[in-house]
Structures are given as C-alpha cells and as structure tokens.
Amino acid sequence: MTDDIRMNRVRRFIETLNQACELGLSVETAGEGTLTMCLPYSDRIIGNPDTGVIHGGAITTLMDTTSGSVILCALEDFELCPTLDLRVDYMRPAEPHKPVFARAETYKVTRNIIFTRCEAYQEGGETIANCVGTFMRIGKEATPKSYRDLITGGEA
Amino acid sequence: MTDPEILSYTRETGDFSRLLESVPYARFIGLECERFGDDLIFRLPKKAENLGNPILPAIHGGVIGGFMELSAAIYLMMSQDSLRMPRIVDFSLDYLRAGLNRETYAECRLTRQGNRVANVMISAWQKSRSQPIATARAHFLLED
Numbered sequence: 476m477t478d479d480i481r482m483n484r485v486r487r488f489i490e491t492l493n494q495a496c497e498l499g500l501s502v503e504t505a506g507e508g509t510l511t512m513c514l515p516y517s518d519r520i521i522g523n524p525d526t527g528v529i530h531g532g533a534i535t536t537l538m539d540t541t542s543g544s545v546i547l548c549a550l551e552d553f554e555l556c557p558t559l560d561l562r563v564d565y566m567r568p569a570e571p572h573k574p575v576f577a578r579a580e581t582y583k584v585t586r587n588i589i590f591t592r593c594e595a596y597q598e599g600g601e602t603i604a605n606c607v608g609t610f611m612r613i614g615k616e617a618t619p620k621s622y623r624d625l626i627t628g629g630e631a
Numbered sequence: 632m633t634d635p636e637i638l639s640y641t642r643e644t645g646d647f648s649r650l651l652e653s654v655p656y657a658r659f660i661g662l663e664c665e666r667f668g669d670d671l672i673f674r675l676p677k678k679a680e681n682l683g684n685p686i687l688p689a690i691h692g693g694v695i696g697g698f699m700e701l702s703a704a705i706y707l708m709m710s711q712d713s714l715r716m717p718r719i720v721d722f723s724l725d726y727l728r729a730g731l732n733r734e735t736y737a738e739c740r741l742t743r744q745g746n747r748v749a750n751v752m753i754s755a756w757q758k759s760r761s762q763p764i765a766t767a768r769a770h771f772l773l774e775d
Contacts, residue, residue, distance in 0.1 A: 491685045492685070492691060493682040493683070493685070494683055494691035494694050497659075497681075518655060519656075519659045520656050520659055521654075521655040521656060522654060522701070524654065530654075530656035530697065530700075530701065531697070531722070532656055532660070532693070532694070532696060532697020532700050532701055533656065535693045535700065535724075536692075536696070538693070539692045539693035539696065540683075540691075540693060555684065557726065557729070558692045558726050559725070559726060560725045561696065561723075561724045562722070562723045562724070563696075563722045563723075564721045565718075565719050565720060565722070
C-alpha cells in the first residue's frame, strides 16, 4: 500500500466522523504505521476564556482520532477498531491562536490488540501532550462492507 | 471561568447555566450540570455533531473524554473554594461500552486531595448507572 492510499483512506474515514469534521481535523502526512493530523485553533473550543487556551477535551479528541486512524495506516484491510483505553499526559497548555498537531504510530499490532503512541505538539516542536492507547480488533467483517468500500474507495 | 461573581452565584443557586455559558468548550459539546443536594450530575444531551462512528452510530470517544474531563474540573472547582479552573495533569480513560447516540451522564468522586494535587474518579453512563460506558481517573494541579 502506498502512502497516498493511506492518506486517502484516512481522509475518507475522518470525513465520516461528525466530531472530527466539527473540529476541522485534517490529515497532514501518512506513512506505514504513522500518521500526523492537525487541529486548527478555534474560539469555540476554548476551555479557559481568560487565557484563550483550548480545552484538553479537544486535544483528547485529536489524539483519539489520530491514534484510531493510524490503524488504517498499519493494516492492509480496513478494520474499525474500538478504543479500549487512552491515557493522556498533559505537559503544557497549547498556545492560543495556533494549530495543534498530533503524530501517532502503531508500535505493536497483535491478532487482537493494537497499541498506539501519540504526541501532540505545536509549531516549534514543544510537546503539548502524550498519549498511549489500546484498540481492540473485532475483525473487518464486524463492519458493513458498504462502509469498508467507502473508506477504501474500492482500491482494495 | 475565574469570574468570582459567576462562581459564587453558581455555588449559592446551584444554577450552572452562567458558568457553563462562560466556557466555550462546554457549549461546543453541550455539557449541562445539575445539583441534587450536594451531588452534581453532569449531562451530555444527544447531539449529532458529537458523533464519531457513523455505523452504530456512537459518540466520538474524544467527546466522551472531554465531557468527563470537563465534568471533573467543574466538580473539583465546586468542591473547594477555588476560583481557578484546576489544571489537568493526566487523564486515564477506559471505554467499557459504546456510547450510543443518546443522552449521557457523568458523576465524579474526589478520591484524594493533597495540598497540590487532586485525584478524581469519573464514571459515565447512559441507560443505567450500574452499566457505565466509560470510567476515568484524572489528576489535577491545584494552584491558587
């Protein structure tokens, strides 16, 4: 599978996630078992009105989405894998008026479980948050074929 | 959030509308809160924009996380005489069941409060409190 195919699959996938669209999440780069996504700054997701710092929940959604979508970059066939757990460590508040990026990787793929790592950062590279997640493999047949075809675009 | 007038109004009346109105992210996901005696119950009404998985359909896991995280912060702020939004240090979230496209509730419990750090447990459910869709644990830094 090429990186273009990975990127297109992730794009089509996140287009079906209402909350990802609401937040304006976009795909930056995709590789084998790696993915970078971007959360644009918006006044609507501010958690602290005094400082304009966005709420951790928006970062959690960015990291959950990136960690869940990097699975598409690691498996040949599209499988929807529910999140088992997420652990997020917040290093520092995100600087207002700037986008936040998240870079995720699958660091272990087993028959039943996928283990992911994800880092959220801003321009300049300072880490905002780190996240590890585990996802359950329930098999591709658990997802309707029509939806799988929508994501793969009939490429596979 | 730090407006002392809004905070004392909320503490006195148990009416969270002004407080929640002042936090954009609370409006973004639609978080609501009600006080019953000393207990707080947080509510996340059904909202199409909060969905992730379109097949079930299910609420986006990140929104469930954000809902629980913000609930914990408000709970902590109300349980102490702090005027500041506590700063989250870490958040550990277990997804137990799919959060279906319906109203979701959350309650919090202060497990331990030290001088500088507080540990809060959060439980979220939909149909029945005894069948949580997610449980979480968070550490907050208390700075005043």
